[in-house]
Amino acid sequence: xxxxxxxxxxxxxxxxxxxxxxxxxxxxxxxxxxxxxxxxxxxxxxxxxxxxxxxxxxxxxxxxxxxxxxxxxxxxxxxxxxxxxxxxxxxxxxxxxxxxxxxxxxxxxxxxxxx
Amino acid sequence: xxxxxxxxxxxxxxxxxxxxxxxxxxxxxxxxxxxxxxxxxxxxxxxxxxxxxxxxxxxxxxxxxxxxxxxxxxxxxxxxxxxxxxxxxxxxxxxxxxxxxxxxxxxxxxxxxxxxxxxx
Numbered sequence: 290x291x292x293x294x295x296x297x298x299x300x301x302x303x304x305x306x307x308x309x310x311x312x313x314x315x316x317x318x319x320x321x322x323x324x325x326x327x328x329x330x331x332x333x334x335x336x337x338x339x340x341x342x343x344x345x346x347x348x349x350x351x352x353x354x355x356x357x358x359x360x361x362x363x364x365x366x367x368x369x370x371x372x373x374x375x376x377x378x379x380x381x382x383x384x385x386x387x388x389x390x391x392x393x394x395x396x397x398x399x400x401x402x403x404x
Numbered sequence: 405x406x407x408x409x410x411x412x413x414x415x416x417x418x419x420x421x422x423x424x425x426x427x428x429x430x431x432x433x434x435x436x437x438x439x440x441x442x443x444x445x446x447x448x449x450x451x452x453x454x455x456x457x458x459x460x461x462x463x464x465x466x467x468x469x470x471x472x473x474x475x476x477x478x479x480x481x482x483x484x485x486x487x488x489x490x491x492x493x494x495x496x497x498x499x500x501x502x503x504x505x506x507x508x509x510x511x512x513x514x515x516x517x518x519x520x521x522x523x524x
Contacts, residue, residue, distance in 0.1 A: 322512065331410075331495055331516040339509045347511065379449065385510060392439065393497075393512060395449040 291315050295380050295396035302370040302403045310365040310399050312380030320383045321363040322393065323347075323355065325376040332379060338363055339385075370403045377401070407431065408498050408515035415520050417486045424471070425481040425518045427496030436500035438479040439512070440470065443493040452494075455479055486522045493517045 296311045314321065319340045324332040324347075334347030338357040352374060354366040363382075367374060377400050381393040409428045417423035429438065440452040455463045455470045463470040471480040483490055496515040 320510075324514070332497075332514040334511060334513055337509070337511050343509075345509055345511070348513065377447070381449075381512075383512075392451040392454065393441075393449070398447055 293380055293382055293394050293396040295378075295399050297399060298397065299400045300402070302367075302401065304370060304372065304403060306370050307366070307368050308370065310367075310378055310380075310401075312363045312365070312396060313361050314363075314380075314382040314394070315361065316382065316384070316394065317360060318382035318384045318394070319360070320385050321357065322381045322383075323353070323363070323365045324379045324381065325349065325374075326379060326398075327376050335365065335378075367401075372403050375401060375403050407500075407513055408496050410496055410515035410518050412518045413516075415518055417483075417490075417520065417522055419488060419522055419524050420485055422482060422484045423486055423520065425483070425494050425496075425520065427479045427481065427515060429477050429479060429496070429498050431477075431498065431500040433500040436498055438470070438472070439497040439499070440468070440479075440481045441495045441497060441514075442490075443495065443517070445492070449495075453481065483520075488522050488524060491520060491522045493519050 293314045322337040323335040326332050333349045336355040338344045377398045379398050380396040383391045383393050407430050436457045438455045442450040453465045453468045455472045467484045469482045495517045499512045
């Protein structure tokens with residue numbers, strides 16, 4: 290039972306490079322989220338998706354793009370990496386219909402450094 | 405504007421004592437949910453407890469209880485009989501439809517966290 294899988298676990302980028310953080314879940318969850326966590330800080334919502342083809346901005350979307358072509362996958366794209374994007378990135382998913390109490394399942398995180 | 409506020413950056417508690425971690429929230433959505441997560445030094449996020457806005461009773465899960473005061477918009481986490489393994493970051497989170505785009509989709513936002521250290 291894999292749950293939420295994120296790749297890669299670690300990555301170092303040079304300023305201006307681009308990359309895609311991968312996230313996949315095998316629980317048939319409709320909601321998926323991307324968060325970033327700066328050192329010693331809380332999680333800030335970047336983007337989220339409520340189902341295939343439907344995404345919406347969170348608190349800190351600038352510099353990122355997402356897509357959701359399938360239920361399972363929710364990749365996060367950084368187009369022009371900047372030092373301010375150095376952070377730990379978490380992907381999460383949950384199943385939501387009427388009930389509000391479905392907890393988030395988290396991936397193990399991607400530690401990204403932009404130098 | 406910060407929707408979830410955790411005013412205690414760090415807390416100390418003696419082993420076997422109880423501790424309360426504060427959380428206040430702001431939403432105009434009448435239907436919302438409140439969560440607490442634990443993040444140990446290993447970095448994983450561990451779900452602890454959930455409280456719904458329409459729940460009449462405070463939620464409890466083992467040594468964890470949520471002191472829900474709806475009128476004050478507070479959802480404090482109480483950990484009873486603290487253990488050394490409770491040392492971690494604790495995050496309060498809220499699921500609601502948000503105030504930026506009323507009627508939008510539900511999303512989950514987090515507070516800045518409280519670092520709890522349990523002293524032997």
